[in-house]
Amino acid sequence: MSALPEQPDRLLLHARDVQFDWSQLPMHWVPGEPFSTHLLNVLHLLLPEGERWFVRTFQEALPLIGDDRLREDVLGFCGQEAVHAEAHDGVLRHLPSKGLDPTPFTDQVGWIFSRILGEKRQLTGRARHEYLVERLAMIAAIEHVTALLGHWVLNSPGLDRARTDPTMLDLLRWHGAEEVEHRCVAYDVMRHFDGRYFRRVRAMLIAGPVLTIMWIKGVRFLMANDPELPPGSKPRWRDFRSAAKRGLCPSGGSLLRSLARYFRPGYYPDQEGSTAQAVAYLAQSPAARAAH
Amino acid sequence: MPDRFLRGLAVFTDVYTRSLPLLGRSRKQAGPLERALRLEVVDRRVEAEDVVSIQMSTSDGSALPQWFPGSHLDLHLASGRRRQYSLCGDPADRDSYRIAVRRITDGGGGSVEVHEELTPGRHVVVRGPRNAFPFVPHGSALFLAGGIGITPILPMVRAADRLGMDWRFVYTGRSRATMPFLDELPAGRVLVRPDEEFGVPTAADLLADAPRDGAVYVCGPTPMLATVRAGFGDCAASALHFERFAPPPVVDGKPFEVQLGRGGVVLQVPADRSALEVIREQLPGVAYSCRQGFCGTCRVRVLDGVVEHRDRRLTDRQRAEGEALVCVSRADGGRLVLDL
Ligand code: FES
Ligand SMILES: [Fe+2]
Ligand SMILES: [Fe+2]
Numbered sequence: 001m002s003a004l005p006e007q008p009d010r011l012l013l014h015a016r017d018v019q020f021d022w023s024q025l026p027m028h029w030v031p032g033e034p035f036s037t038h039l040l041n042v043l044h045l046l047l048p049e050g051e052r053w054f055v056r057t058f059q060e061a062l063p064l065i066g067d068d069r070l071r072e073d074v075l076g077f078c079g080q081e082a083v084h085a086e087a088h089d090g091v092l093r094h095l096p097s098k099g100l101d102p103t104p105f106t107d108q109v110g111w112i113f114s115r116i117l118g119e120k121r122q123l124t125g126r127a128r129h130e131y132l133v134e135r136l137a138m139i140a141a142i143e144h145v146t147a148l149l150g151h152w153v154l155n156s157p158g159l160d161r162a163r164t165d166p167t168m169l170d171l172l173r174w175h176g177a178e179e180v181e182h183r184c185v186a187y188d189v190m191r192h193f194d195g196r197y198f199r200r201v202r203a204m205l206i207a208g209p210v211l212t213i214m215w216i217k218g219v220r221f222l223m224a225n226d227p228e229l230p231p232g233s234k235p236r237w238r239d240f241r242s243a244a245k246r247g248l249c250p251s252g253g254s255l256l257r258s259l260a261r262y263f264r265p266g267y268y269p270d271q272e273g274s275t276a277q278a279v280a281y282l283a284q285s286p287a288a289r290a291a292h
Numbered sequence: 293m294p295d296r297f298l299r300g301l302a303v304f305t306d307v308y309t310r311s312l313p314l315l316g317r318s319r320k321q322a323g324p325l326e327r328a329l330r331l332e333v334v335d336r337r338v339e340a341e342d343v344v345s346i347q348m349s350t351s352d353g354s355a356l357p358q359w360f361p362g363s364h365l366d367l368h369l370a371s372g373r374r375r376q377y378s379l380c381g382d383p384a385d386r387d388s389y390r391i392a393v394r395r396i397t398d399g400g401g402g403s404v405e406v407h408e409e410l411t412p413g414r415h416v417v418v419r420g421p422r423n424a425f426p427f428v429p430h431g432s433a434l435f436l437a438g439g440i441g442i443t444p445i446l447p448m449v450r451a452a453d454r455l456g457m458d459w460r461f462v463y464t465g466r467s468r469a470t471m472p473f474l475d476e477l478p479a480g481r482v483l484v485r486p487d488e489e490f491g492v493p494t495a496a497d498l499l500a501d502a503p504r505d506g507a508v509y510v511c512g513p514t515p516m517l518a519t520v521r522a523g524f525g526d527c528a529a530s531a532l533h534f535e536r537f538a539p540p541p542v543v544d545g546k547p548f549e550v551q552l553g554r555g556g557v558v559l560q561v562p563a564d565r566s567a568l569e570v571i572r573e574q575l576p577g578v579a580y581s582c583r584q585g586f587c588g589t590c591r592v593r594v595l596d597g598v599v600e601h602r603d604r605r606l607t608d609r610q611r612a613e614g615e616a617l618v619c620v621s622r623a624d625g626g627r628l629v630l631d632l
Contacts, residue, residue, distance in 0.1 A: 008426035063577030079581025195321030283531035
């Protein structure tokens, strides 16, 4: 008998109806690690708006997708992203009770996805179509990053060692696992509209730096407004290096190497991460298991 | 309100989007991700009471797409019915697919059609394979199958055996005569457990042998799945894999009408179907995902009419603003005018 493929593939994607209770969540849910907590908290600031924008953009593309299998993938993808957005929003709603109001920052994020990357009614014809395809390419680029973060968080014993809040860790790993599970969809959608190398690379060259800048601004915002930290607290590069060394976030080097892989001509998202690992986590995640 | 960086970014994006048409034309990557396959039935066998297996191949002998245990095929039957059946053959066999179907006389007619129409020499169009029940090929595992639920489990058990995994298998059913593939189970820790001889199993019976920190895979009738899910917390295993099926049927629905936009077409929604299903027939590009009222992607604005909200997602404010999730929400008779 010949060998099996070593990974399950052709997964049929579906959203999981997860619920999280944040009432007991401490401000520093990586205990004693405000920097690492806030570095990861930026996810909650960016994702609800960002993932809803994914869904809106994909819904705009949906009627133009003729491939049945791809359409099925897109529908599953959108359900997952919509639930992700909601789950991170739950954390945002909890922050004010800890004395941190996230809205000054999330308003800015909202402005990006409505004003900068939202619908532009003045565009017509080809310009309108190219704008849609450009956004799809941006989503593919961002999905490379979310898959890489998902893969990291599924392999982050440092967070366990640091006794990270178990509910938050489950949220991160459930989300990370679904990111790994659906990592090919946005890329397939982009290629359905435009398979040119130039398009894909260009989108990453824009999305990558903007995402990095927003991330840094997000950590600064959170540290400056965290009532449990001395006023004027700022993140420092050495906090990042030290957190990475202890496995509380991916290292700068691994991030750069992974980003570089996106520029390889033969890149395809299934070369990153492990579907089997994602599936295994989803079967044991308390939130996913409790979901209908 | 936006800071300097964002204002700058907005200016850049505006110029950039306007110049996109100058940066070359989008070029679609050729080819769909998957093609429908027209397969010929090459073998049909009675595997148990009311259960037949159907073996299918391409007529030209070309290799079939690869699949992994837990995958299913989407059969497009001649009547127009579409049915999903798990692949229960050998994934290493690239020349043919095998499914097995229990005849359910009072079901939707799909299984009867398979039993009667799919005889050797006949053709059938299939899509897939797709995997909604993926199998993790390492670690330790307990497999649980009930009746025809053996179909996705059988390839898993055989793969686990071949890969040298630490596995065990409990196979239940009404009676031995109704349980297919008893002769194909690998030798090992298999417990064949017909209700007729052992009584209906409890969660403790099924999960007694769950490996510590290992996985449990279950496929069987809904009550069995419910039993296992309810009792799983008390067993030693840490991961539970099962297949999530289509949304539950509509309960206590009344027929009503939806209109697609003011002055648009009016569609009749029967008591046992969702508005979404009916709308999809008219608008195949309409967005949805979970079909169970929790993901929110099927949200539409209701322009007129009284909605009976059945979702678990929208806030009171969103409802007050006229939003509704049409995969589950309905009207108590009457008509809903939707912004579609
Ligand atoms: S499809 Fe998910 S809420 Fe309707
Ligand atoms: Fe996501
Ligand atoms: Fe994603």
